[in-house]
Amino acid sequence: MSRRHVLQTGATVTGIAVAGCLGGGGDGSIGYISRGGTTQDTEREVMEQWSEESGVEIEHQEVADDTEMITLIAENPDEFDLTNPAPWGFTLHELEHDGELFAPIDFDQIPNYDDIADPWQNAPFIEGRDYGAFYYISTQGIGYNTDEIDEITSWDDIKDDDLDGQLALFDSAPARFGNSCANLGLDPGEAAQDDDLLDDVIDEMEEQHQNAFGYWGAGDQLMQWMREEQAYAACAWGGRIENLREDGYPMEYVIPDEGCVTWSTAFTIVEGTDMREEVHDLLNFLYEEENAIQLSTGHQYPIPFEDPPEEMTERADYTEHPDDLTWIDWDAILPVQDDLELAHDEIKAS
Incomplete structure (x- = not known):
């Protein structure tokens, strides 16, 4: 598989540039690279409190997705100290960069991490990887307008004829594949390696498509369609729907009974940082x-404590155990990626 194809699997990256002089270059500040929007705004606010206590500044770099994140770190390794990839980012780190971008974490220096629930400390995408510290749960279930829909509890509900032309789906072949696997009770890795199961999942992708009027790629597009009632229901990020609800829109988010895909994230330290001690101290602060x-x-994504406070459990994405979600096995998906992309494109065009 070519480097170009692998990068296209996650997202198309064009015109990437580092915004300003960041940390990691010996200037005494920490360079943190993360997703933008509400997530980064919240992180900036909380991290500023640590900066005031420690006297160490944090420079923030915004990216759209894991592909851009990993590419920026690889091209500017001296500019960054800390980041938080989702599973695809960790896969890119190993597949494209031989696992050399990230450094082992000294968990003895992060005693507050012990309060994170054990199952999440060993979530599938960081299990056996000493360079990942679980951060927050992110799921992609179903958001819906409660003024228009009484209740949604299953992926089968989005196939209801009443939703004809009122459904929006996420424009990602792996996500569509994963959530279709969830509805069929299949493991995505096993389905990707079995031709008959693969055909069954693609048929399910097509069934879930029947009521769709469009596919969103950016979270802002999703929120616009929901706000303007172009979409009564959508495959959605829980945090985005929760933000809409806080803004007064009649929205509800559900992880369907069958489960859904997760894009949860973990903190990791960039190899070669000269701010290792400060980064560990920052992480310990964040896990208080x-x-x-x-x-x-702030960003609406729950951090799974062993004894979680109500502020965590009432988040839309909160899930007690990682086994309750559907995890993309990228090692199994990548060999059939071309087939999935082709099927996804044909379904969208039908």
């Missing part, structure tokens, strides 16, 4: 319960 609550209630 009161600071973690501030993060979670």
Whole structure:
């Protein structure tokens, strides 16, 4: 598989540039690279409290997705110290960069991490990887307008004829594949390696498509369609729907009974940082319960404590155990990626 194809799997990257002089270059500040929008705004606010206590500044770099994140770090390794990839980012790190971008974490220097629930400390995408510290749960279930729809509990509900032309889906072949696997009770990795199961999942992708009027690629597009009632229901990020609800829109988010895909994230330290001690101290600060609550209630994504406070459990994405979600096995998906992309494009055009 070519480097170009692998990068296209996650997203198309064009015109990437580092915004300003960041940390990691010996200037005494920490360079943190993360997703933009509400998530980064919240992180900036909470991290500023640590900066005031420690005297160490944090420079923030915004990216749209894991592909851009990993590409920027690989091309500018001295400019960054800390980041938080989702599973695809960790896959790119190993597949394209021989696992050399990230450094092992010294968990003894992050005692507050012990408060994270054990199953999440061993979530599938960081299990056996000493360079990943679980951060927050992110799921892609179903958001819906409660003024127009009484209740949604299953993926089968989005196939209802009443939703004809009122459904929006996420424009990602792996996500569509994963959520279709969830509805069929299949493991995505096993389905990707079995031709008959693969055909069954593609048929399910097509069935879920029947009521769709469009596919969104950016979260802002999703929110616009929901706000303007172009979409009564959508495959959605839980945090985005929760933000709409807080803005007064009649929205509800559900992880369907069958489960859904997760794009949860983990913190990782960039190899070669000269701010290792400071980064560990920052992470320990972020895992203090009161600071973690501030993060979670700001960006809406729950941080799974062993004894979770209500502020975490009431988040739309909250899930007790990682086994309750559907995890994309990228090692199994990549060999059939071309087939999935082709099927996804044909379904969208039908």
